[in-house]
Structure formats: structure tokens, C-alpha cells
Amino acid sequence: MANSSQTKIKHCPDCNRDFPRSPEFFYKAPRSKNAFQRRCKPCHNIKTSEYSRKRNPPKIFGFRKLNDNVKRGIIEGLEEHRTKAELTRIYGIPYGTFMDWQKKGEIEEYRRLEKLKSALTNQNFNNPHIMV
Numbered sequence: 001m002a003n004s005s006q007t008k009i010k011h012c013p014d015c016n017r018d019f020p021r022s023p024e025f026f027y028k029a030p031r032s033k034n035a036f037q038r039r040c041k042p043c044h045n046i047k048t049s050e051y052s053r054k055r056n057p058p059k060i061f062g063f064r065k066l067n068d069n070v071k072r073g074i075i076e077g078l079e080e081h082r083t084k085a086e087l088t089r090i091y092g093i094p095y096g097t098f099m100d101w102q103k104k105g106e107i108e109e110y111r112r113l114e115k116l117k118s119a120l121t122n123q124n125f126n127n128p129h130i131m132v
């Protein structure tokens with residue numbers, strides 16, 4: 001019975017070439033029964049770097065770190081019922097990042113804080129004598 005892990009030659013599906021089944025041409029795959037990675041070393045390196053680029057796109061961290069105009073723009077946009085796709089496009093924010101802020105409630109938290117601040121300011125402004 002031919003077991004593929006025992007053959008001397010290993011085929012790389014990416015570059016479509018055959019290599020000796022050895023650590024010289026293939027990385028070890030510790031969690032695989034098939035002792036080596038599926039792809040040859042150069043192809044494996046290409047795939048790994050592509051993968052990590054996809055996994056780590058440039059990110060804007062934290063809604064609060066955006067400049068005030070953008071924060072206000074986004075909040076107004078949400079209140080005007082603009083779609084997330086629209087807002088992320090307008091402000092050049094990765095969609096996933098935006099979803100993350102919403103999930104963590106960062107936008108909502110900021111919105112509430114701003115409402116509170118403006119309520120306090122308006123109160124002081126409209127009723128200057130109350131505070132005296």
C-alpha cells in the first residue's frame with residue numbers, strides 16, 4: 001500500500017513541480033500526518049506573506065483617535081441613517097474596523113458623551129443665572 005508520506009517525491013500544487021521529499025525543499029508541518037507542508041518552501045513563503053498581509057490590513061485603531069470632524073461626521077451620518085458602507089467609503093475607514101467600533105460600542109459611547117457635553121453647554125448658555 002503506497003502511503004503518500006513515504007514516497008520520495010513530493011509535488012507542490014502551487015508551482016506544479018516535483019521535489020525530493022526532504023526538509024531542504026519543504027517545511028515541516030508539525031500538526032500534519034503528512035510530515036511536510038503541502039507547498040514547497042518558496043511557495044509556502046509566498047502564501048504565508050500573502051496571508052499575513054490579508055490578515056493585517058492597515059488599521060485605524062479606536063474610534064476616539066479619529067479627528068473630531070470625522071467623529072462628528074460619522075455620528076451625524078448614522079443619525080441621518082446613512083449605511084455603514086457609505087460612511088466607511090466617505091471616510092476611508094476599513095469596513096471591519098468600523099464594525100469593530102460598533103461591536104465594542106465605541107461610537108455609541110462617544111455619541112452619548114457628546115450629547116451630554118452639548119446638553120450641559122446649552123443649559124449653561126440658555127440659563128446663565130441658574131448657575132450663579
Ligand SMILES: [Zn+2]
Pocket residue numbers: 012013014015016017039040041042043044
Ligand atoms: Zn512550489
